[in-house]
Amino acid sequence: MPQNALKALYLTTAVAVCASAAHAQAVDMDALVAAAKAEGTLTTIALPHDWCNYGAVIEGFKAKYGIEVNELNPNAGSGDEIEAIKANKDNTGPQAPDVIDVGLSFGPAAKAEGLIQPYKVSTWDTIPDSAKDAEGYWYGDYYGVLAMAVNKDVVTDATPTSFADLKDPKYASMVAIPGDPRTGNSSMMSVYAMGLANGGKGGAEAASAGIAFLKDMKASGNFVDVGGSAQNFAQGTTPVMMDWDYNILAMRDKLAGNPPMEVVIPSDGVIAGVYVQAISAYAPHPNAAKLWMEYLYSDEGQLGWLSGYCHPIRFNDMVDRGVIPADMMAKLPPADSYAKAIFPTLEEQGAAKQVVADTWATEMGTN
């Protein structure tokens, strides 16, 4: 793109951003679509196709607006996404991400480092206040609860229904978490959920109780310290594994009964985890990024996530308006499991992470 045109675009975008930050409702969709199409590409990062059915969501966006989507590193963690923004500050090539989808605690951190820019989508008001930044820098996109996948080929008798069940000796060498709680959000939340189930009240207490629970399980031989993945699950090494419900349900679809799997939401500790969206402050295609947000937070985008078993952030609003198809609702686990879901706050998550960071190595004897 010629330098002058680029500068002009940035200038108009800056004006538009100021305007839109002031008036959340007054988003001129036609102008935005035109500007986004002029940019022609959107660069995303860390969006695996089978995570919340991002594959279909991206295809839907491409089909609706005819904009190319450049997908970087689907395996990236939240930290990788932040690093990618930092590394590409001066780079407007296709390696620079426009939009990020990170864990809840990374939203405020990215805002503090000046890595993201504010934008309020047209459906801003229907996003719960607890899941968004008041100034519009980051906003929750979807949530899920922690669930258990049970390989019925290996676990031939009763399926566990709660974390307490897992202590039973008949589950020896069977229980696994997705990976290292110091690296992966879902593993960290597994520990948190186990802690809550064992009487710990939120925050640091839940983390300590969870680590104590896992330490007991390791001593009794029930815990197998191998990362729970679809492959290890099917092969039989991690027949009872924790992960977000949307990942487990997607895995059940993919495995198609080979092996037969049951999905269980533990009755004694239901933890919900929220992820947030943000636009990079250095995005090479800011208008395409904003259009992407508009799409994601429209009913169409939110239903796209729901088809991947993720609960979109505007779920309650959409249920109230009756826009969710009945068959999609039927495919989700029963709603009363979600009624008891606890949403850890930012402070609680931070405290829990600190406890895990400080004590996991010594408690679990990793070195």
Add this chain to the structure above:
Amino acid sequence: MTLDVSAKPADLPLRPRRSPIAAGWTWLGVVPFLAFTFLFLIGPVLYLMVGAFQNAEGGFTLDNIIALGSPDIVASFSLSIRLSLVSALMGTIAGLVLAHAVILGGLSPWVRSAFATFSGVASNFAGVPLAFAFIATLGRLGLVTVLLRDLFGINLYSSGFNLFSFYGLSLVYLYFQLPLMFLIIAPALDGLRKEWREAAESLGASRRQYWQMVGLPVLSPTILGCFLLLFANAFGTLATVYALMGSGFDVVPVVLFQQIRGNVLYNPNLGYALALGMVVIMGVSNTLYLILRNRAERWQK
């Protein structure tokens, strides 16, 4: 032609002394390589070095370096060094034995080709596929474990074997260390001339004496170099450990990964400091190797 035996040594033409400028030109020969590595290796690494001394806001700090002395991190480094030493030792010995058997053992030439090409592939077969291959073979429900139990009545895990342990991991590491050793030592084994063997035998040396006094001394600088390469290779391995050991094995690359990648922990500057520590360890082991190699190469001078 008569030989003038009265000519004094001073009258003989002197060898032209090298001018200092000409000596300087020899350094030019390595400029392309140095330029290439500076642009594409050292340059990016310098970012890392600088980052090790910065905090999250970009200011100068020694906190990260001091954090390297904490007991957890020291334990990580110790674990990494032990694992790399064991793995390099296993790889060096096994690779040497296999290479000798295949190349010098009197087998058909196609055997060597098969092993050489296979080694090329296997030397990079690491990470999740390798970990899974071993889980599927020697895990609790692995093919070999089940076969041993059903056909021979041997219960592998109750006899103390555990794939998910220090030595189990070393066994998995061997899968890419052995082929690496094989490929890298092969050219050196080719250089062991048959004439030396025949000369030794004609002087009455047994096979063991030949190896002890001729073969191994000739090869020792190369073997040391390979050992160092295997050590560094094992030291930097991340994906395989992570895929096999889950959260239970805190080698330095894993700790680094936690800090840089972080969904939970996130202190990239500490990660850079860890990388700096790794570079220092490589420097130290490289120096050790040089000292040993100089001693081994003495006879060649």
Add this chain to the structure above:
Amino acid sequence: MKKPVPYAAIAIALIGASYFVVPLLATFYFSLKMTRGELGFAAYASVFRSADFAATIVYSTIASLAAIAIGTLVIVPTAYWVRLKVPRLRPLMEFISLLPLIVPPVVLVFGYIRMFGSSSVLPLTASTFGTDILLVLGYVVLSMPYMYRAIDNGLSVIDIATLTEAAESLGASRFRTIVLVIFPNVRAAIISGAFLTFSISLGEFVLASLLNRPAFGPYLVQLGQDRAYEPAALAIMSFAFTWGCMALMQLFAIRKPGQRWFSRSTPRTATGSSA
């Protein structure tokens, strides 16, 4: 007199072969179990049906071959020069050549983006071809430890000082010496290094993914997400493909100039012809 059967060598070769083959067999066996209750190639069919398989593997093969060529051209003359003329630099060279093993690739690629980003002096990332070049050079750097060590070992067993003197006394320039004398003599070492470079570059993930190039590594990861049987099938297929490429490379490399591809069906009769 018939050569004695080398029992020890055969036993060692068999043990080595089984250590290598059994885990692959286990993976292969698992990959056949995709259809419940029977063994079949459903996982392989699923992989072939995915659109990007052919495109990405071709891209990565070309990038790997380019990396081999550039790596050889950079390293062989340098290793030769250092051994011959400036042996005091050997420790520095070896240290540099080992660095890529411990620098995490993610740090390397972020360094590249900062140094060669679109607003830098050498904006390689601004164009597709520039990024391709950056990727190939990244592969050269990643495989440098192996390439350098293999070639250095190869050079250590030939007497390069004598060869160089002989060539120069016959009137060859430095350049001709390197090309016509040194290269052919370290061919086996170059092949070892080439094998290692190829296999590293083919499945490499971090550089290709963060530089956003359509290589085989990111494709492997993308397909392996949340699936159980396809990754095993892919592992076997890429193993077989890489092995095949190496066998081809080996064939090209061992052949001497003028040698026939296949041996003659009838042996030449030994006629006396004066040279």
